[in-house]
Amino acid sequence: xxxxxxxxxxxxxxxxxxxxxxxxxxxxxxxxxxxxxxxxxxxxxxxxxxxxxxxxxxxxxxxxxxxxxxxxxxxxxxxxxxxxxxxxxxxxxxxxxxxxxxxxxxxxxxxxxxxxxxxxxxxxxxxxxxxxxxxxxxxxxxxxxxxxxxxxxxxxxxxxxxxxxxxxxxxxxxxxxxxxxxxxxxxxxxxxxxxxxxxxxxxxxxxxxxxxxxxxxxxxxxxxxxxxxxxxxxxxxxxxxxxxxxxxxxxxxxxxxxxxxxxxxxxxxxxxxxxxxxxxxxxxxxxxxxxxxxxxxxxxxxxxxxxxxxx
Numbered sequence: 001x002x003x004x005x006x007x008x009x010x011x012x013x014x015x016x017x018x019x020x021x022x023x024x025x026x027x028x029x030x031x032x033x034x035x036x037x038x039x040x041x042x043x044x045x046x047x048x049x050x051x052x053x054x055x056x057x058x059x060x061x062x063x064x065x066x067x068x069x070x071x072x073x074x075x076x077x078x079x080x081x082x083x084x085x086x087x088x089x090x091x092x093x094x095x096x097x098x099x100x101x102x103x104x105x106x107x108x109x110x111x112x113x114x115x116x117x118x119x120x121x122x123x124x125x126x127x128x129x130x131x132x133x134x135x136x137x138x139x140x141x142x143x144x145x146x147x148x149x150x151x152x153x154x155x156x157x158x159x160x161x162x163x164x165x166x167x168x169x170x171x172x173x174x175x176x177x178x179x180x181x182x183x184x185x186x187x188x189x190x191x192x193x194x195x196x197x198x199x200x201x202x203x204x205x206x207x208x209x210x211x212x213x214x215x216x217x218x219x220x221x222x223x224x225x226x227x228x229x230x231x232x233x234x235x236x237x238x239x240x241x242x243x244x245x246x247x248x249x250x251x252x253x254x255x256x257x258x259x260x261x262x263x264x265x266x267x268x269x270x271x272x273x274x275x276x277x278x279x280x281x282x283x284x285x286x287x288x289x290x291x292x293x294x295x296x297x298x299x300x301x302x303x304x305x306x307x308x309x310x311x
Contacts, residue, residue, distance in 0.1 A: 106149035115153035140195040154181035214246035
């Protein structure tokens with residue numbers, strides 16, 4: 001059958017229809033592909049989030065010739081060593097805090113209100129640190145301040161208060177509890193190698209004299225000399241006056257002679273000694289004082305001479 005060519009308008013309409021059909025097919029295809037791509041991307045994101053938040057499992061250690069199994073029933077030497085270090089560090093920190101708290105309380109009014117409690121707390125600290133207080137109180141100045149305050153606590157104790165719970169080095173049966181406390185404190189300072197100079201002992205003697213403990217102040221001088229500390233002229237004058245307050249004239253004369261070895265005594269110190277001879281009506285002793293002044297190159301004034309002539 002013979003076909004005849006179609007008009008130009010029909011050809012154009014057929015072409016447009018074919019292009020529209022093809023475009024619709026492509027739109028459906030790309031729309032479906034886009035949805036699939038979005039689904040794949042969403043699944044990948046969920047996977048990455050899960051992997052990032054999941055906790056990694058610890059690898060298993062194979063039990064063979066090159067690895068030993070770690071068990072809680074083993075000898076535990078490594079664990080014990082680490083544990084002891086941790087406990088030791090914790091205990092050291094705790095003792096250091098107790099020392100700091102004790103120093104703060106000593107610097108406050110607690111020293112006067114409850115001295116027995118502070119001394120007992122000090123005993124507990126010494127027992128906790130095994131006597132090694134130096135590792136918790138390295139500065140000698142702070143240590144001296146703390147021990148001077150503790151001596152003040154010992155001086156403020158009533159006569160019925162108990163002595164230290166630990167053994168007291170060098171204590172005898174005739175010691176008072178205050179002397180036992182001071183002896184124990186000084187012994188601890190020596191064990192811990194804390195500095196004890198003449199100013200330190202002079203402050204203790206001054207504190208004891210202030211609290212009317214004259215004999216104990218003279219006793220501290222004996223402790224000081226055994227410790228190898230030499231008194232200076234100011235301390236010797238204080239000891240001379242303390243001896244007079246304690247009614248120990250012989251020790252007053254002794255300290256006067258010790259003072260003359262260090263420096264020439266002042267007129268005021270000479271007058272203090274002359275009053276002892278005046279009180280005992282000892283004109284011969286007064287003359288010896290004048291001779292001693294002359295040997296030291298110190299001329300007596302009219303007041304001194306009048307006191308001697310009055311005997």
